[in-house]
Amino acid sequence: xxxxxxxxxxxxxxxxxxxxxxxxxxxxxxxxxxxxxxxxxxxxxxxxxxxxxxxxxxxxxxxxxxxxxxxxxxxxxxxxxxxxxxxxxxxxxxxxxxxxxxxxxxxxxxxxxxxxxxxxxxxxxxxxxxxxxxxxxxxxxxxxxxxxxxxxxxxxxxxxxxxxxxxxxxxxxxxxxxxxxxxxxxxxxxxxxxxxxxxxxxxxxxxxxxxxxxxxxxxxxxxxxxxxxxxxxxxxxxxxxxxxxxxxxxxxxxxxxxxxxxxxxxxxxxxxxxxxxxxxxxxxxxxxxxxxxxxxxxxxxxxxxxxxxxxxxxxxxxxxxxxxxxxxxxxxxxxxxxxxxxxxxxxxxxxxxxxxxxxxxxxxxxxxxxxxxxxxxxxxxxxxxxxxxxxxxxxxxxxxxxxxxxxxxxxxxxxxxxxxx
Amino acid sequence: xxxxxxxxxxxxxxxxxxxxxxxxxxxxxxxxxxxxxxxxxxxxxxxxxxxxxxxxxxxxxxxxxxxxxxxxxxxxxxxxxxxxxxxxxxxxxxxxxxxxxxxxxxxxxxxxxxxxxxxxxxxxxxxxxxxxxxxxxxxx
Numbered sequence: 001x002x003x004x005x006x007x008x009x010x011x012x013x014x015x016x017x018x019x020x021x022x023x024x025x026x027x028x029x030x031x032x033x034x035x036x037x038x039x040x041x042x043x044x045x046x047x048x049x050x051x052x053x054x055x056x057x058x059x060x061x062x063x064x065x066x067x068x069x070x071x072x073x074x075x076x077x078x079x080x081x082x083x084x085x086x087x088x089x090x091x092x093x094x095x096x097x098x099x100x101x102x103x104x105x106x107x108x109x110x111x112x113x114x115x116x117x118x119x120x121x122x123x124x125x126x127x128x129x130x131x132x133x134x135x136x137x138x139x140x141x142x143x144x145x146x147x148x149x150x151x152x153x154x155x156x157x158x159x160x161x162x163x164x165x166x167x168x169x170x171x172x173x174x175x176x177x178x179x180x181x182x183x184x185x186x187x188x189x190x191x192x193x194x195x196x197x198x199x200x201x202x203x204x205x206x207x208x209x210x211x212x213x214x215x216x217x218x219x220x221x222x223x224x225x226x227x228x229x230x231x232x233x234x235x236x237x238x239x240x241x242x243x244x245x246x247x248x249x250x251x252x253x254x255x256x257x258x259x260x261x262x263x264x265x266x267x268x269x270x271x272x273x274x275x276x277x278x279x280x281x282x283x284x285x286x287x288x289x290x291x292x293x294x295x296x297x298x299x300x301x302x303x304x305x306x307x308x309x310x311x312x313x314x315x316x317x318x319x320x321x322x323x324x325x326x327x328x329x330x331x332x333x334x335x336x337x338x339x340x341x342x343x344x345x346x347x348x349x350x351x352x353x354x355x356x357x358x359x360x361x362x363x364x365x366x367x368x369x370x371x372x373x374x375x376x377x378x379x380x381x382x383x384x385x386x387x388x389x390x391x392x393x394x395x396x397x398x399x400x401x402x403x404x405x406x407x408x409x410x411x412x413x414x415x416x417x418x419x420x421x
Numbered sequence: 422x423x424x425x426x427x428x429x430x431x432x433x434x435x436x437x438x439x440x441x442x443x444x445x446x447x448x449x450x451x452x453x454x455x456x457x458x459x460x461x462x463x464x465x466x467x468x469x470x471x472x473x474x475x476x477x478x479x480x481x482x483x484x485x486x487x488x489x490x491x492x493x494x495x496x497x498x499x500x501x502x503x504x505x506x507x508x509x510x511x512x513x514x515x516x517x518x519x520x521x522x523x524x525x526x527x528x529x530x531x532x533x534x535x536x537x538x539x540x541x542x543x544x545x546x547x548x549x550x551x552x553x554x555x556x557x558x559x560x561x
Contacts, residue, residue, distance in 0.1 A: 021511040021514045021515070021516070021549070021551075022514035022515075024514070084471040084472075085471075087470070087471045088471050088472075129472075129498060129499065130469065130471055130472035130498050130499050131471060131472065131498070132498065410474075411474060411475075414475075417475050417476060417477045417493075418474075418476050418477070418516060419476070419477050419478075419479040419516065420476050420477070420478060420479065420494065420509050420516035420517055420518040421478075421479045421480040421482065421515065421516070421517055421518070
C-alpha cells in the first residue's frame with residue numbers, strides 16, 4: 001500500500017485569507033460557536049504564542065495589543081471551500097477517503113513508478129492555485145505513516161518543503177527522524193496514552209515502532225498494536241472510500257443566550273429536527289426513534305442544574321420533517337421544567353433504516369408527505385437553508401448562536417460576493 | 422437513453438429533466454427518442470467548476486473594456502494569465518480588476534477608462550494575480 005494524506009494548513013484561516021488579502025501575514029484567529037474559543041490560527045498568530053482553544057474573553061486584551069484579528073466561524077464558506085478542495089484532490093487518485101473538513105487520504109497504489117515527491121508538489125500547486133488553500137502532503141506505506149509524514153511536511157522536517165515521502169528515505173534516515181518526534185504526534189496516540197507510554201520508557205516514535213506489539217496489545221489495546229504495526233509499514237487500517245450511512249443523526253447547538261421559556265426551546269428543537277431530517281433524507285433513510293435532550297450550563301456551579309434526555313419510538317419509521325417535529329416537541333414537553341437557564345438542546349434521530357426497503361404497516365399511522373418534503377429540500381437547496389420551514393421553527397430565533405465577527409459568505413450568497421474596483 | 426418515468430414527483434438528475442408529463446404505457450412520446458439536455462449557462466460560462474468564483478465590479482475604471490459598475494465577473498483561477506488578459510489582481514490588500522500587460526520593465530495593470538490611472542508593478546514588487554476574468558455579465 002502507498003497512501004498520501006493531504007490537509008489544508010490553518011484551514012479556516014486560509015479560507016478567510018483567500019477572499020481578504022489584507023489578512024496576509026497578520027495574526028488571525030477563527031473562533032468556535034458563539035465566539036467561544038480559538039479553533040484556527042494563522043502562522044503569525046502562532047508566532048506570537050496564541051494557543052488553540054484559548055477562550056476569546058481571555059485573549060481580548062492581547063488581541064488589542066498585538067492587533068490580532070478574530071473572526072467568527074463562517075461555516076458556509078468553509079464547507080464550500082472544502083468541497084472545492086476535495087473535488088480537486090479527487091482528480092489525483094482513483095481512491096479518496098475524505099477524513100475531515102480539511103483532510104483526505106489518497107490511495108497511490110500503482111503510482112510507485114512515478115516520482116511521488118514531484119506528484120505531491122503537483123497536488124500542492126494545483127490546490128493552491130485553483131482553490132487558494134495551502135496544503136501539505138505526507139506519503140507513506142500505511143495511513144498512520146502518511147499522517148506522520150504529513151506532520152513532518154508541515155514542520156519542514158527532513159528538508160521537506162510541504163511534501164514528505166517516507167518511501168524516499170533510507171532506514172537510517174527514518175530512524176534518525178523518528179527518534180526526534182514525540183509519540184503524541186502519532187495518529188491515535190492521545191495525551192493520556194502518551195503519558196502511559198512514557199512510563200514504559202517509550203517517548204518518541206522510534207521507540208514505539210520498535211516496541212513489542214503483542215505486549216502492547218496485552219497491556220493496552222488492539223488499537224495500539226495496530227498503530228505499532230502500521231508504523232512498521234504493515235497496513236492494518238484500510239482506505240474507506242464510501243462513508244457508510246450514519247447510524248444516527250445528531251443535531252445540537254449551544255444557544256447564543258440562555259433560554260428559559262418553553263416556546264424558544266420548541267423553536268430550537270424544531271430547527272434541529274429540520275436540519276437532521278434533511279440529512280436523513282439525503283442519505284435515503286428513515287428514523288424509527290427520536291431523542292431530545294436539554295441541559296443547563298454545567299460549568300456555572302452557582303445556578304440550579306438540570307439535564308434530561310428522552311427517546312420516543314415512532315409508530316412507523318419516517319423521514320418527514322413535520323412528523324418528526326411533532327414527535328420531538330412531545331418529548332420536549334415531557335422533559336421541560338420551568339425555572340432553569342437552558343444552555344443547550346439537541347435532537348438525535350435513531351434506529352435508522354433504508355427508505356427503499358421500508359416495511360409497510362398493517363395499520364398505517366399518520367402518513368408523511370414525501371412530495372412536500374421533496375419540494376422543501378429543493379427550495380432550501382436553491383434558496384438557502386430555512387427558506388421554507390415549519391412554523392414551529394419560529395421567526396425571530398433569538399436563541400441562535402452568536403457569530404458577531406463573521407466574514408461575508410463569499411461563495412454561497414449573491415449579496416455577499418467579493419468586490420473588485 | 423432518455424430518462425422517463427410514469428411516477429409523478431420523481432426528482433430528475435441534475436441537467437436531465439424528465440419530460441413534463443407522465444407517459445401512459447403503450448403510447449410512448451414521439452419526442453422521447455430526440456431528447457437532448459437543455460442548455461445550461463453554468464456549462465457555458467464555467468470551464469473549471471472548482472476554480473471558478475464570482476466577483477462583483479465596483480466603480481467605473483474598466484468601462485472601456487465593457488465592464489461596468491455592478492457587473493458580475495466569472496473568474497477562473499485555473500487559467501494562466503496571459504499578456505492582455507483581464508485579471509483580478511491584489512493591490513495594497515484590495516482586489517482590483519485590470520488588464521495585465523507585460524512590459525520590459527515589469528507589468529502594467531491597465532485600467533480601461535480615462536481618469537483612472539494605470540499601475541506599474543516593477544519586478545522588485547510582488548504582484549498577486551488572483552484569477553483570470555473569463556466573462557462579465559451585465560444586466561440591461
